[in-house]
Amino acid sequence: MDLVKTAGNKAVEKIKKRIAKYLSSKKMVSFDGYAIAKIKKSLSDILTASPSTFSLELPPSHIKADLSVSLFELAKEMKTDPKKLAEEMAIKINETKNNFFESAQALGPYLNINLKKQKIYPLLLKEIAKLKDKFGQSDINKNNVVVIDYSGPNIAKPFGVGHLRSTIIGQALVNIYESVGYCVVKDNHLGDWGTQFGKLIYAYKNWADKENFKKNPIEELNNLYVKFHREAEQNPNIEDEARKIFQQLEAGDEDLLKIWLKFEKISVAEFNKVYKKLGISFDTYLGESYFVGESEKIIQEALDKKIAFEDSATGAIAVELSGLPSFLLRKQDGSTLYITRDLATLKFRTKTFNPQETLYVVGEEQSLHFRQMFTLAKALGYADGNTAKHIGFGLVSVDGEKMSTRKGTLVRLEELIDQSIAKAKEIFMSKNKDLLSNEVEEISEIVGMGAVIYNDLRQSRQKNISFDWEKMLDFEGGSAVYLQYTVARINSILKKLNNPRTVLGNIVLEKESEFALAKKMMFFPMIILEARKNDSPHLVAVYLEELAQLFNHFYNEVSIIGTENEVLRLARIALIKSTATVIKNGLALLGVKVPEKI
Numbered sequence: 001m002d003l004v005k006t007a008g009n010k011a012v013e014k015i016k017k018r019i020a021k022y023l024s025s026k027k028m029v030s031f032d033g034y035a036i037a038k039i040k041k042s043l044s045d046i047l048t049a050s051p052s053t054f055s056l057e058l059p060p061s062h063i064k065a066d067l068s069v070s071l072f073e074l075a076k077e078m079k080t081d082p083k084k085l086a087e088e089m090a091i092k093i094n095e096t097k098n099n100f101f102e103s104a105q106a107l108g109p110y111l112n113i114n115l116k117k118q119k120i121y122p123l124l125l126k127e128i129a130k131l132k133d134k135f136g137q138s139d140i141n142k143n144n145v146v147v148i149d150y151s152g153p154n155i156a157k158p159f160g161v162g163h164l165r166s167t168i169i170g171q172a173l174v175n176i177y178e179s180v181g182y183c184v185v186k187d188n189h190l191g192d193w194g195t196q197f198g199k200l201i202y203a204y205k206n207w208a209d210k211e212n213f214k215k216n217p218i219e220e221l222n223n224l225y226v227k228f229h230r231e232a233e234q235n236p237n238i239e240d241e242a243r244k245i246f247q248q249l250e251a252g253d254e255d256l257l258k259i260w261l262k263f264e265k266i267s268v269a270e271f272n273k274v275y276k277k278l279g280i281s282f283d284t285y286l287g288e289s290y291f292v293g294e295s296e297k298i299i300q301e302a303l304d305k306k307i308a309f310e311d312s313a314t315g316a317i318a319v320e321l322s323g324l325p326s327f328l329l330r331k332q333d334g335s336t337l338y339i340t341r342d343l344a345t346l347k348f349r350t351k352t353f354n355p356q357e358t359l360y361v362v363g364e365e366q367s368l369h370f371r372q373m374f375t376l377a378k379a380l381g382y383a384d385g386n387t388a389k390h391i392g393f394g395l396v397s398v399d400g401e402k403m404s405t406r407k408g409t410l411v412r413l414e415e416l417i418d419q420s421i422a423k424a425k426e427i428f429m430s431k432n433k434d435l436l437s438n439e440v441e442e443i444s445e446i447v448g449m450g451a452v453i454y455n456d457l458r459q460s461r462q463k464n465i466s467f468d469w470e471k472m473l474d475f476e477g478g479s480a481v482y483l484q485y486t487v488a489r490i491n492s493i494l495k496k497l498n499n500p501r502t503v504l505g506n507i508v509l510e511k512e513s514e515f516a517l518a519k520k521m522m523f524f525p526m527i528i529l530e531a532r533k534n535d536s537p538h539l540v541a542v543y544l545e546e547l548a549q550l551f552n553h554f555y556n557e558v559s560i561i562g563t564e565n566e567v568l569r570l571a572r573i574a575l576i577k578s579t580a581t582v583i584k585n586g587l588a589l590l591g592v593k594v595p596e597k598i
Contacts, residue, residue, distance in 0.1 A: 011284040012352060015185055018283075019145055019353060022183040029131060031138035034525050035124045039067070039100050039115070046096050047089055049074050058523065065105070065112035066519060072109055082109030121518040122507035125571075128521065128578040136524045136585050141181035141532075147349050148174055148184055150361035151280075154191035155267035155287070156200055156221040159274045159413045165393050165465070168456050168591065170361040171280050172537035173391065175589045180532050185353055189345065190287030192264055194338060196225075198246030201259055202238060203228040217266045247335055250292065264289075274413055277449065279591060286345075294344035295336040298380075299329050307379050321375050325368070342373050347382040357387045359535065364392035364462065391535050394464035396456075420472070421448030424481075427473055428598070443595045447473070447481050450592040454480030457590045458541035478545065480592050483583055486548040488598040490580040493560055500573055507571045513554040514575060520547050521582050528589070537590055544586040551579050 031037050044051045059068035075082035086106035093104035102114040128135045150170020153163045174184050203224035213220040232239050249256045299317050302308035308319045314332035329340050370390035377383045425444035451472040531539040563569040584594050
């Protein structure tokens, strides 16, 4: 295990240096500089209330106002009726001279505010033009570190669609947390230890086809794993043989460790092919094996603190915690379990990286495991000052079928991606005959990959998802290509206008559809904060779809090329450029690229 430790230790030292560099960095976008932050600060001054006691929202379509302010929390703090407070505050706003507010009206417990449009929207469009791909980012969590544990495939198995959700949701959270100032440690906690490796080594030693293994090692290992479970149904004794092999592996048997290390090296190389396609990289691949040596220390500590007890008859170590089912820390055969290695991992991360938060992006079916693990970690004192959270998600299916490695029904992620790219290519070749062959290839890859990623992230992570190719590649809405096509449409308009520069002088808008579009963009930095707060990337996707709908309404109402007033035309050009920037920035948070044209 020394090789595992040495490689892991190098990665850890590199991360610690990056964290130190980040904590001393001052190069971040100030959240206070955004128009929406300035509006909220100005309102808090008038209300003489903390910005945390009220929220700014876009009012529903039937309310003729620019902003809606909920006063429930402020009224609760002031111990007054929210309706009465709204009436008093509306009067106060209307009597106060202010750069941002035109007027205010009370409607129940809400304040509805009209903004001075010709002051606010030029400010907004100028900040988007200035910040470009940084628009939406902020320094609001600039002193915080978060460890995000995601992807975590099992070695010696193909990278299946089942690991897609953890990988995609995890990377989106990485992007979102980084965009609001966190230093993120991207941890790919590989499933590289456990009794399944006793089974796999048994199958490899007894049935492996050396030629097949040489040609396609991961495929052969997967076939061997499937074969083991089929054989075990007929001959349960081989399960005992596999358990003995794993016990010897944990005891440090050199020959078995060499076989296991071979599986590990081959697997990581195979995983990296998939990660490269997805545009994902990790800071560390510290798998379960790295923490094997610490597991016994965890168990002994739990025994010493009388949190765990040993069954005198079997030798198994168990834990009983209030409100939770009892569970084992060590089996009766002496081998450790996943939860002990997980506890060792959490203790290590807390001590080494000193994070404010640690996120585990793992399927919802593991919720009990994490409740047990977090409760025990707290009892042992491992999670002090560190909020550990399970970011659960639903199942993924293809054609209504859940996948299983044991049953041999696993769908490879690469196959799914290739299928999506092929379908995108088919659509583009039929829709746009003017595209060159190399353009078709490039666009199809971007759109096909985006379809797979966005199909997952546009839905609440708690929901089960399935792949519906027609919906995933629908140009009309609810898909990545709908958003990508919106940007492509803006690029086409700008090209016809010979790509005019963005003018930062006087910006004049006149139509309600223009104001609605600008107003929506103003909220983008707040949406990112909300997505971070709830660990919900789908909030960004919902926002982007609403923004694209507002743009298409504006596009159908206004002819930018046909606008004769030069000042107004330049303002509208700034507006659509800003729209393209915000959509691209939002999709980048979700890990989706945007082609220049479609």
